[in-house]
Amino acid sequence: MSKVLEIRWHARAGQGAVMAANNLAQVLGELGKYTQAYPEYGAEKRGAPVEAFDRISDSPIRIHSRIEEPQVVLVLDQTLLRTVDVSEGATPDAIFIANSNRQPDELRQKLNIGERRLYVLDGSRIAINEIGVDIPNAPMLGALVKVTNLADINSFNEKFRALMGKKFTSKIIEGNLKAAKRGFEEVKQG
Amino acid sequence: MEKGTLEEKKSKRRVSLTGDDAIAEAMRQINPHVVAAYPITPSTQVVESFARFVADGLVDTEFVATESEHSAMSACVGAAAGGGRVMTVTGSQGLAYMFEVLGVTSGLRLPMVMAIANRALNSPLNIHGDHSDTMAMRDMGWIHLYSENGQEAYDNTIQAFRIAENPNVRTPVLVAIDGFQTSHMVETLTVEPDNLVKRFIGEYIASYPMLDIDNPVLYGAADRPDYYMEHKRSQLVGMINAPEVIQQVGQEYGALTGRYYGLVEEYRMEDAEHAIVVMSATAGSVKDVIDQLREEGVTAGLLKVRAFRPFPAEEVAKSLSRTKSVAVLDRCGTGGAQGGPLFLEVRAALYEEKSPPQVINYIYGLGGRDLPLRHIKDVYLRLREIARTGERGKLVDFLNLRE
Amino acid sequence: MKKEKLKKWQELPIGGLILDMGNSSETQTGDWNPNRLVWHDDTCTHCLLCWINCPDASIKVKDSKMIGIDDYHCKVCGICVEVCPTKPKSLEIISEEVA
Structure with missing residues (x-):
């Protein structure tokens, strides 16, 4: 069995985590990886905590069990930390990427992740600047691509553009691409 | 056996799609005459994506958005008896609601394909995956094909038409995927070129289309005890012939695509x-x-x-x-x-x-x-x-x- | 009426279909009712209301005129008698013994 990278997204319904997880799988799939993405819905209402998952591999993925021990955890909403243990099951060498405007030290404590690697990005601010609404999925995608080194941001964005082109107006597409690129550039290790 | 042309091999597409969208993509390529459906979780996305194909003019299908699953299957029966290549999509409570018409479809030996995103049955209410819906209708005279992933969902949907429409089978086929686990999971799969799929499924020739008004036939006559058993025995012929056809179609599909299927x-x-x-x-x-x-x-x-x-x-x-x-x-x-x-x-x-x-x-x-x-x-x-x-x-x- | 020979399952058309349309005339229903229908051509005005209403196509018509009753298929339901507008009625149900 070859190595499979397992990723978990934490967000609230409406923040685009499910779509981001799907987009990641689709874009990396087109770039030659084998991928899986699936959501886990709770109460299907805006604001409810949701989780979404990705598997990325260089060879076909057969497993259909749930991801229990992710190597990468993304947190799109820092207010989730009050109710959700985002570190649950994460591997000892897991990477955490959080959308937050807090100081990394303060955040590290709240995340309950010990000494594991933490990356922070103010994705909400980028989203508001570039897209006009606080839907931080695109900047977080950019940050993820940077941190995991899964793809080159330009080729990622090229496929990302084609993918969004099926569903959105060019204004939204350009905003999201810019947000993804800024996420890639602005994410910082904390 | 026929092989795909070099050009076709080059125009295979490697895509990442949810299981639902993989089925919808197969449907786009199959371009059925009629699709009648009432969307239900977790197969909703199949119907939504296909409705978009209809709206965008990518298919010639007459898409009938019915008011219930019972009506959806009834419309499919009418369309198939009329001589059309027909498909529907459902699962769980929707499949249960179709129940009485499912036996009509197989009893009339109407070839059609139904995609199912397997989902638990109430109660308790649950929208997630298990096989209790299709297992509840396992003896309704339908052929059942189960898919491991998005690739198989796509491949099975295409092969299902060849199996259902085979003159020795003429029996409806359901193609099942696991609800959410496959229906909502994006997976990497290969999509064959449109013309290869079109050639593989071929032109549909209905055996006794009701719309052939020069040769009128009666569908759905009543039987007394003196004939019902003979008709049920005769219905079984399609099921008995199916294994050979399923394997033959799986081999033929494999020769074209490189992905072989058996029982x-x-x-x-x-x-x-x-x-x-x-x-x-x-x-x-x-x-x-x-x-x-x-x-x-x-x-x-x-x-x-x-x-x-x-x-x-x-x-x-x-x-x-x-x-x-x-x-x-x-x-x-x-x-x-x-x-x-x-x-x-x-x-x-x-x-x-x-x-x-x-x-x-x-x-x-x-x-x-x-x-x-x-x-x-x-x-x-x-x-x-x-x-x-x-x-x-x-x-x-x-x-x-x-x- | 002779009992028809029942077919084996192998001899049946697919799906319980009936392929030879119009075969209902082969089933003679004239002996279902012990009574009989008679036609009085002397009062009949050939309005053909009976022909329109007969559920078994048992009113025989030629050149737009009624010429008789198809006794092999008439079940003597009495609808024609009900709709017949002449006085006295031109269609009448009589018991088999009388006939």
Whole structure:
């Protein structure tokens, strides 16, 4: 069995985590990886905590069990930390990427992740600047691509553009691409 | 057998789609005459995506958004009797609501294809995956094909038309995927070129179309006890002929695409002493566990059942006769039977064997309950123990259940 | 009426279909009712209301005129008698013994 990278997204319904997880799988799939993405819905209402998952591999993925021990955890909403243990099951060498405007030290404590690697990005601010609404999925995608080194941001964005082109107006597409690129550039290790 | 042209091989597309969208993509390429559907979770996205294809003019299909699943299947019956190539999509409560019309479809020998995203039945209300919906209609005269992943969902949908429409079969086919686990999971798959799919399924020639007004026929006549039995026996012909056709179509499809299909799929069964029998998405997880266990010296194997109806008893018996112990994993309750539906079939298939393996049954994954690899591993370790001691223990048990 | 020979399952058309349309005339229903229908051509005005209303197509008509009753298929339901506008009625049900 070859190595499979397992990723978990934490967000609230409406923040685009499910779509981001799907987009990641689709874009990396087109770039030659084998991928899986699936959501886990709770109460299907805006604001409810949701989780979404990705598997990325260089060879076909057969497993259909749930991801229990992710190597990468993304947190799109820092207010989730009050109710959700985002570190649950994460591997000892897991990477955490959080959308937050807090100081990394303060955040590290709240995340309950010990000494594991933490990356922070103010994705909400980028989203508001570039897209006009606080839907931080695109900047977080950019940050993820940077941190995991899964793809080159330009080729990622090229496929990302084609993918969004099926569903959105060019204004939204350009905003999201810019947000993804800024996420890639602005994410910082904390 | 016909092979794909070089140009076609070049225009295969590698895409990442959800299971629902993989089926919708196959439907776009098939371009049925009529699709009548009432969307229900977790197959909603199939209908939504296909409705978009209709709106965008990518298909010529007459799309009928009905007011219920009962009406959807009824509209399909009418359209198929009229002579059309017909498809619908449903699952769970929707399938249950279709129930009485399902027997009409198979009784009238109307070829049609129904995609199902398997979902639990109420009560309690649950939108997640298990096989209780299609298992409840396993004897309604439909051919059942179960898919492990998005690729198989796509491939099975295309092959289903060839099977259903074969003159020796003329029986409706359902193609099942696991709700959410496959329906909502983005997976990487290969999509064949449109013209290859078009050529593979060919032009549909209905046998007695009602719309052929020069040759009027009567569909749906009543039978008294003096004829009903003869008609039911005659209906069975399609099911009896189906295994050969399913395999033939699977070979032909394989020659074109490189992906071959049969009634069952064996994984590392050549020398397996302990086997799991399972259908759909979980088969993939089992394969991963087998590879792990093989490295630890456990001779584990998998028999995946693709065609549940007609049940491939011979193939199952042949494959399992060499093993010492077998666990059948049912994603459906027993309902008071001696075990899950797949278990009953497998056990009956082994009855004629001189020295059959010990067979146990596990109920798993009800209402979307996850099946982590460690539980699958535990099953194999128990199978090894059964083979070693000869003690079978509990016949039917549950996996990943709190008790 | 002779009992028809029942077919074997192998001899049946697919799906319980009936392929030879218009075969209902082969089933003679004239002996279902012990009574009989008679036609009085002397009062009949050939309005053909009976022909329109007969559920078994048992009113025989030629050149737009009624010429008689198809006794092999008439079940003597009496609808024609009900709709017949002449006085006295031109269609009448009589018991088999009288006939």
